[in-house]
Amino acid sequence: MSDSVLSFRVRVDHGCLLVRDMQGDDDVSDWDPGSSNWYKSGSSVIFGVLPASEGRIECEVWKSRPHHLLPIRLFAEKIESPSGWLVIHDPNEHVRMAFRGSLGSTRVSALVDNRDFASKVQIVIGDDIE
Known part of the structure; x- marks a missing residue:
């Protein structure tokens, strides 16, 4: 049995994704991708x-x-x-997927195939990936 919650393949216009609480509206505009x-x-x-x-990611x-x-x-x-509930989406919300986290606080890790231009991403909920 797989513990994968969801998966998708998509073009991401701005070259970034967000993971947040479903009701969150935090301002991430201070992010400087160059640094x-x-x-x-x-x-x-x-x-x-x-x-x-x-290309697509x-x-x-x-x-797990x-x-x-x-x-x-x-x-x-x-x-x-x-x-x-957590959501992963791009800034234009061309892709928006919701999934169950934990009530209160959820540990979220992201694993990628390339640090600067990831074409593959694994978001892991709850587990600490060393």
């Missing part, structure tokens, strides 16, 4: 991926350690989630 490939503000994390002009969300880990841990952060 850091991810940024956290409140209950939101924004991170860089392959821009749409370069593949993204998976897992509730994936069977085949991607090689680079981009971040591991706690996200406050009063609703118990």
Whole structure:
């Protein structure tokens, strides 16, 4: 049985994705992708991926350690989630997927195939990936 919650393959116009509490509206506009490939503000994390002009990205969300880990841990952060639901989306919301986190606080890790221009992303909920 798989612990994968969801997966999608999509072009991401601005070359970034956000993971946040479903009801969160934190401002991530202070993120400077030239100085850091991810940024956290409140209950939101924004991170860089392959821009749409370069191709599609593949993204998976897992509730436990994936069977085949991607090689680079981009971040591991706690996200406050009063609703118990998290969402992953691009800034234009061409893709928006909701999934169950934990009520209160959820540990979220992102694994990628490339630190600067990820074409594959694994979001892991709850597990700390070392």
